[in-house]
Amino acid sequence: MQLEMIKLTDPALAAVREKVLGAEPLAYDDGVALYRSRDLHGIGRLANVVRERLHGDKTFYNRNRHINYTNVCALSCKFCSFYRKRGEEGAYEMPVEQVVATAVKARDAGATEVHIVGGLHPWLKFDYYLDMLRGIRAAAPDLHIKAFTAIEIVHFSRVARMSVTEVLTALRDAGLGSLPGGGAEIFDDRVHDEVFKGKVRADRWFDVHRTAHSLGIYSNATMLYGHVETLKERVNHFLALRRLQAESLATWPASFNCVIPLSFIPEGSELGNLPGPTGLTDLKTLAIARLMLDNIAHIKAFWIMQGVGLSQLALNWGCDDLDGTVVWYDITKREGGGGTTHQEMHEGELRRLIREAGRTPVERDTLYHEIRRDMPASSTTTVQPALA
Numbered sequence: 218m219q220l221e222m223i224k225l226t227d228p229a230l231a232a233v234r235e236k237v238l239g240a241e242p243l244a245y246d247d248g249v250a251l252y253r254s255r256d257l258h259g260i261g262r263l264a265n266v267v268r269e270r271l272h273g274d275k276t277f278y279n280r281n282r283h284i285n286y287t288n289v290c291a292l293s294c295k296f297c298s299f300y301r302k303r304g305e306e307g308a309y310e311m312p313v314e315q316v317v318a319t320a321v322k323a324r325d326a327g328a329t330e331v332h333i334v335g336g337l338h339p340w341l342k343f344d345y346y347l348d349m350l351r352g353i354r355a356a357a358p359d360l361h362i363k364a365f366t367a368i369e370i371v372h373f374s375r376v377a378r379m380s381v382t383e384v385l386t387a388l389r390d391a392g393l394g395s396l397p398g399g400g401a402e403i404f405d406d407r408v409h410d411e412v413f414k415g416k417v418r419a420d421r422w423f424d425v426h427r428t429a430h431s432l433g434i435y436s437n438a439t440m441l442y443g444h445v446e447t448l449k450e451r452v453n454h455f456l457a458l459r460r461l462q463a464e465s466l467a468t469w470p471a472s473f474n475c476v477i478p479l480s481f482i483p484e485g486s487e488l489g490n491l492p493g494p495t496g497l498t499d500l501k502t503l504a505i506a507r508l509m510l511d512n513i514a515h516i517k518a519f520w521i522m523q524g525v526g527l528s529q530l531a532l533n534w535g536c537d538d539l540d541g542t543v544v545w546y547d548i549t550k551r552e553g554g555g556g557t558t559h560q561e562m563h564e565g566e567l568r569r570l571i572r573e574a575g576r577t578p579v580e581r582d583t584l585y586h587e588i589r590r591d592m593p594a595s596s597t598t599t600v601q602p603a604l605a
């Protein structure tokens with residue numbers, strides 16, 4: 218592609234454009250320049266170069282169901298509107314049978330994945346989680362189980378008095394397919410101590426994901442932005458993810474599939490006084506994620522957190538994935554505490570949003586194999602692009 222085809226109004230981005238066209242990794246200063254720039258359309262054009270180099274017009278979604286097995290949590294992170302203390306109004310914990318029945322119902326409705334996360338329940342034994350996985354595996358053998366954030370894994374290792382390696386091995390043997398990306402927030406000790414003290418720090422988060430990759434368990438990664446972090450801290454977050462991905466691609470049998478920047482929603486949290494990120498910050502962050510993370514295949518605009526309209530727009534700002542049908546999502550309600558947890562998007566609507574954005578909808582499974590429901594026998598093909 219010619220330089221002049223990527224129009225920029227901000228001369229400070231010219232060096233970034235050269236690197237993007239040369240498929241060179243961006244540096245810290247490039248990330249800061251992108252965040253400081255007001256050339257939103259130029260940033261989007263640059264992000265699209267990377268997106269289209271990797272995926273063309275393909276835009277991925279999946280048929281999934283989220284299950285939040287408990288909202289009881291030993292911690293009280295300031296940004297969280299999800300947790301309850303045991304006995305508090307609205308606190309719940311699902312029996313294993315209920316989780317398994319929900320997963321079977323999802324499979325029967327066409328889901329290929331269940332996404333299971335919850336609070337750090339102080340009294341549930343490690344067997345609860347193993348029984349949950351074994352129960353789903355027995356009742357719905359083809360369903361991919363993506364479950365438990367890094368902080369839940371560290372919590373299990375404390376509960377079970379086992380190492381992270383032992384915990385992940387036991388979970389994998391019971392049916393765990395991959396790890397979601399939650400709990401990453403912002404990899405910075407200052408931010409950590411200010412808004413999620415008590416949660417594991419970045420080194421433990423990376424330790425869990427590195428161990429998962431070494432055991433052949435793929436994972437995702439998130440970034441919760443728009444609260445007390447600076448733009449430099451956001452750039453450092455991306456660079457930290459890129460470093461582990463480089464190590465995993467070179468060393469381990471598994472790696473990160475996808476990065477999901479999550480827009481902080483203040484309503485209902487202890488940080489409700491903060492304004493939260495604007496639409497421009499959302500678009501910029503999604504595009505900059507695409508540009509900085511050249512060695513991670515997929516950048517997701519998660520419609521629940523970014524909103525449906527902005528997620529659709531983001532398909533032309535570097536994103537190639539919209540997540541899925543979801544059905545129930547307790548963690549965040551865009552309307553604050555009064556919002557509903559029933560947050561379902563039908564497949565037809567996902568495909569319509571993608572087509573209207575000028576992209577090609579592709580159903581995928583959790584590990585980004587393409588699913589062709591019109592094909593009689595073998596229904597999946599691998600679509601992982603070559604990465605830097």
Ligand code: SF4
Nearest residue numbers: 290292293294297300
């Ligand atoms: S963010 Fe997670 S660990 Fe923190 S309070 Fe909420 S549920 Fe608990």
